[in-house]
Amino acid sequence: MTNSRTHIAFVAPAIILMLVILIFPVFVAATLSFTDYSLGNKTFNWVSWENYEALLKRSSYKKMFSASLTYVFIVVPFSVVLGLGSALLLSSLRFGSEIYKTIFFLPVMATLLAMAIAWEFTVDPIIGVANATLKSGCEVKWFYSLMTGSWRGGEPLDSWYGLGCVEGMPNWLGDRKLALGTISFIGVWQAFGFNMVLYLAGLTAVPRELYNAAQMDGADTAWKRFRLVTWPMLGPSHVFVVTITSIRSFQVFDTVEALTQGGPSKATYVMVYAMFEKGIKQNLVGIGSAITIVFLAFVLILTLTQVYFVNRRVHYS
């Protein structure tokens, strides 16, 4: 081993491939992020940290970070909880679980761009099904009183629903305050099926005897068994699901591109969309690369956190 060079030859292909297709592009992007290069120009100037300063100072980039983080902080918890909940329900079903699995997993398999068009029609303020349904609810007494809060004595017109009945239902994608929420809703819809499948896989790895032991030990409600066995035994799944969902949420692009193009007034201006707009649409490669590097840093932090947790906390053997 010490004298032979054979081992180098064995690992060389993997290392060279990694250098060429992973490390080298990142290195190029990092270099470009210190320039004002724009595609088509013959030359460029070194601008040192200027691009990064712009990211921190300019309000459109502040909106970018806030949009991306908000999206992540909505999509991750909701899709994780929904994914776990549906996995638990499905694993307790005796029959029919295959059908539900397929249905919940469909959004994951479908092209998000195609789905985005369907969503666009659904939430369209004029011809959309969502608002048409809400509108028809205005006539139904119990629904109206439930939604407006008048059943507990509230003034119907103070609520958004009461107002919507009079002045028209909200414009889900066109309203600056609602657009990111709507995009996040679609993100949750799309992501939770994937999380459900990951949790289902995790659940099959929990030994059945542990549940029997818990029953013998006095965990006689489903909740106690969940706390004592299921939740801790899913430790590795939790870490994996949260990390994967966070990274995928940071990467959100297609819904934004298809539905809002970052608007209205940059309310949905998420990082990858900004990268695309600056680096490709406007050919500002320098600033685009800087966004890319910051984006990679986020992903790296998430991945390292996962590695740390997986190694330290959740593997019990």
Place this chain on the structure above:
Amino acid sequence: MASITLSGVTKVFGNSRVLNTTNLEVADGEFLTLVGPSGCGKSTTLRIIAGLENQTTVNVMIAGKKVNDLRPSRRNLAMVFQSYALYPHLTVRQNLEIPLKLRDLSFAERIPLIWSCVPGAREKVDKIGKVVNEIAATLKIEHLLDRKPGQLSGGQRQRVALGRAMVRKPAAFLMDEPLSNLDAGLRVHMRAELAGLHRSLKTTFIYVTHDQAEALTMSDRMAVMIDGDILQVGAPNDVYNDPKNIRVAEFVGSPKINILPGRTDPSGVLSCLNVNLSRRLRESVAGDVSIGLRPEHLSLQKKNAENCFLGRLTYKENLGSDVFLYVTINDEAHQVIARATPFEGHDVAIGDDVRLYLVPDKIIVFSADGNRLQLV
């Protein structure tokens, strides 16, 4: 401490019947072994007693009380599982505390940090700690209390699983092949320890195993179960020497009992192959029977005598204290196993012609349908 009675228990999974109508009585403080080949329904029986499996039709009584609809935790039983089923994310101490915490502490008292504000909680928690320490001392696992189950050896895990069963001081222990994951040496050691534990606790033990040696060595009584039927219940000696059914005889004893074809002539006298046994059946039935002979009831014979089989030695199994001789007899149509002392075993070589003497007093006779026939 409690007696346990199963009456008329049946269990059907889907459309396969796993337990036929089963009756079993376990006396207070008894060590009963449920033994049988793999898949015969031992675990299912145990799980029905524990309440983990719904009985299809059943009556389970514990200490004279019907417990059919009682939850597992209310039956005051403890179970030791084959895979130990320790909670891998908890330390040994926490594993031992769980049954007591779930039984004695209220919801608020189990929440970390909050519990110390609940009046009276500290005394309860201290008491639990004391019980756990006592049990750990009994089982000699005090030095392991802060480890996780993943950091223990098989034997240590086994002890922790026992400890978790013991902390609640249950009315009875149910054990499902608790030793089958241990290596041979440790298994023999733990057998002795379990038997000792039973003696000191004086609690009812129901012990499931597929290893007939465990059943023979440890139990007060053993129940032999085959294909969902309990065929015989009795003291290990009785089951070994006086099996009621050919399947019991074949299952109990290692090496297996030799079964040879036999006949009764019209006057009721038995013969086996070409050997006249000069014994009679109590109720004489002319025709074919099966004759069971334990290996220790066949011995090597130097000179020609009555009651001898002639055969050829094909294989010698040397266990140190005993040598088992595999002999084909009757023109190689049958193989029998005979026990010999190491000294005798040394004298014969594979391929030799040997003469085996059978002790006519010890033969066990079964009818063609497998039931035991008594001799005069």
